[in-house]
Amino acid sequence: MWTHAPWRGRFLPHPLPPQDRLRAYATWCNAVEGNTTFYATPATDAVESWARQTGPDFRLVVKLPKSITHERRLQGADEELRAFLRAIEPLGPRAHALWVQLPASFAPGDLGALAAFLRDLPRSHRYAVEVRHRAFFEDARSERLLEGVLTGAGAEWVPFDTTTLFQSPPVSDAERDAWMKKPRVPYRSRALTDRPIVRYLGRDSTERTVEGWQRWIGTVTEWLREGRSPTVFVHTPDNADAPALARRFHDEVRARLPGIEPLPEPDPVEPLTLF
Incomplete structure (x- = not known):
């Protein structure tokens, strides 16, 4: 979001080199959604630039790539996950949480895949899960099951x-x-x-x-x-x-x-x- 064009000249100086935009944004807010990582695992030099532009207390909530969450639906994505975790290493403590945003088709019947996925994640990060299937909000049993999976893994429901x-x-x-x-x-x-x-x-x-x-x-x-x-x-x-x-x-x-x-x-x- 820190590259949002309508902010240039209003909230962020313009012109401003891309490598300085997050630093300028960080004077407005102390957290940001890392949504671009949903579309592709970032290059290490890009992540290093994010770390240089922010202090250690700045919070990036970084979304897992859609290849893991939407295409493979949390199964058989070990290689993609390892590549993603390597790429974000330069963030250090700035990686406030890794954000697992699931598609609306990810239903209560898929909770086994989520439980297995969370169980195998390294404990060096915190995790936050966003679900969009209405059953998790409208069916008490499905809600309890999801809360149990998340609580067992120390993960948050976003x-x-x-x-x-x-x-x-x-x-x-x-x-x-x-x-x-x-x-x-x-x-x-x-x-x-x-x-x-x-x-x-x-x-x-x-x-x-x-x-x-x-x-x-x-x-x-x-x-x-x-x-x-x-x-x-x-x-x-x-x-x-x-x-x-x-x-x-x-x-x-x-x-x-x-x-x-x-x-x-x-x-x-x-x-x-x-x-």
């Missing part, structure tokens, strides 16, 4: 909250595109580990986006009081204002818990001059 998007019909091209592509699953806010991860999708309207996240403000505040360390990603259909919205979410949590550290001060977008 909710993707799209309920605000689907509250009413779309009003823009970006919202219509999101309606076609994003999963329509029930709201879930139960954390399984001390590092919960939330993905929230709002609307084009800032007012509606902020209104929709209010219950997450309460949940995240409670998690922090319990000693957990949550990571929240804020999206909108076009993501044009996502960095500013993420900071606003953080500020709303800080208003309830003033002891939470503020986010870093963003770099100026325009280059400094003497005149």
Whole structure:
């Protein structure tokens, strides 16, 4: 996301070399979804650049390649997994969690494959799983079985909250595109580990986006009081204002818990001059 074109000149200086964009983004937010790794295992030099641009406390939630999760469906992917784990080694502690996003067709009957996959993963990383089959949200037995698999592996369940998007019909091209592509699953806010991860999708309207996240403000505040360390990603259909919205979410949590550290001060977008 740190290369998102609409952010250039608004949140990120422009022009800005690709090798500096993550560093500039990291002055706005202290975490990012590593979504590009879904499409291909990154080159080691690219990962080394990500590490150079961020501090050790920066959080990358890195998605496993689709060749593992969607094409092989977690089975017979040992070679691809080893290559991926080697590639991300330079991230060190910045690899906050490895994100196993599963297709909507991955159903309760496939939980054996997930259990075996998680069991064989190295303990040097934390893992977070996102499911999209509605049975995991609507069938109590399927929910319990999945929670048991995840808890047994020390893995987190990543909710993707799209309920605000689907509250009413779309009003823009970006919202219509999101309606076609994003999963329509029930709201879930139960954390399984001390590092919960939330993905929230709002609307084009800032007012509606902020209104929709209010219950997450309460949940995240409670998690922090319990000693957990949550990571929240804020999206909108076009993501044009996502960095500013993420900071606003953080500020709303800080208003309830003033002891939470503020986010870093963003770099100026325009280059400094003497005149």
